[in-house]
Amino acid sequence: MEKMPEQKKMSIIAIHGTLDMAYPPLILASTAATLDIPTTIFFTFYGLNILRKDATTSLKVAPLGNPAMPMPVPNIIGAIPGMTNMATYMMKSMIKKHGVATIPELISLCQETGVKLIACQMTVDLFGFKKEDLIDGIDYGGAAMYMEDASTSDITLAF
Numbered sequence: 001m002e003k004m005p006e007q008k009k010m011s012i013i014a015i016h017g018t019l020d021m022a023y024p025p026l027i028l029a030s031t032a033a034t035l036d037i038p039t040t041i042f043f044t045f046y047g048l049n050i051l052r053k054d055a056t057t058s059l060k061v062a063p064l065g066n067p068a069m070p071m072p073v074p075n076i077i078g079a080i081p082g083m084t085n086m087a088t089y090m091m092k093s094m095i096k097k098h099g100v101a102t103i104p105e106l107i108s109l110c111q112e113t114g115v116k117l118i119a120c121q122m123t124v125d126l127f128g129f130k131k132e133d134l135i136d137g138i139d140y141g142g143a144a145m146y147m148e149d150a151s152t153s154d155i156t157l158a159f
Contacts, residue, residue, distance in 0.1 A: 010039045011146070011153040017049030019059040019091055019103070025159045026050070026106035032155075033113035040153075041110070042146040044120035047159075048127065051119055051134045055103050061087040111137050118146055 010032045014025045025041050032039045043051050052058055062084060095102065101109070110117060117138040123129075124140065131140075139145070150156055 008037050008155070009149070009153040010037050010155040010157070011150040012039070012041045012156075013146075013158040014041055014043045014047030014050055015045050016159060017046030017059065019061050019088060021047075021159055022050045022055070022059055022103050023106070025157070026103065026110055028157065029115045030106060030109045030113055033110065033115045037155075038114070038116075040116040040118060040146065040149040042118045042120060042150075044123050048119060048123050048129065048134075050103065051107075051117065051138060052129075053133060053135055055107075055135075059088075059103060060084050061091045107135060116149065120146075 010029070012025045012029055014022075016022075025047075029039045029041050049055065049058060094100075107117075119134055119138050119140050121140045121142050124131075124134075
């Protein structure tokens with residue numbers, strides 16, 4: 001009798017809450033889910049900001065300490081007041097110009113394709129978030145809940 005291949009699984013930890021760092025976990029998770037790979041994203045610490053209802057306006061791009069950012073100015077310029085807003089505006093303009101999905105659209109795609117989205121309950125409590133601050137349709141749990149999925153995952157990533 002031929003042995004059936006086991007189902008691949010993926011787990012992702014989202015720890016950064018900036019606009020540019022919200023894309024990798026959501027794109028990879030939604031892609032995996034469309035390929036029938038069960039996927040979980042655990043949003044903890046600043047990554048929890050990705051799940052805020054106001055993520056469209058609250059997520060920013062931090063130009064300081066981001067040397068790979070394609071801005072035509074030296075990185076130290078990022079320390080000047082107002083540069084975060086300028087960098088965010090530039091990134092959002094590039095996203096729109098190139099027809100890239102927005103963060104709310106990617107979250108919606110993740111939910112539609114069955115990606116399990118877990119908000120770290122400890123971080124929710126630590127930062128004083130209320131459930132009404134975060135999007136609907138997500139799970140709340142701690143590290144133990146996430147480890148149930150991660151411990152059986154073939155692919156584990158952190159962003």
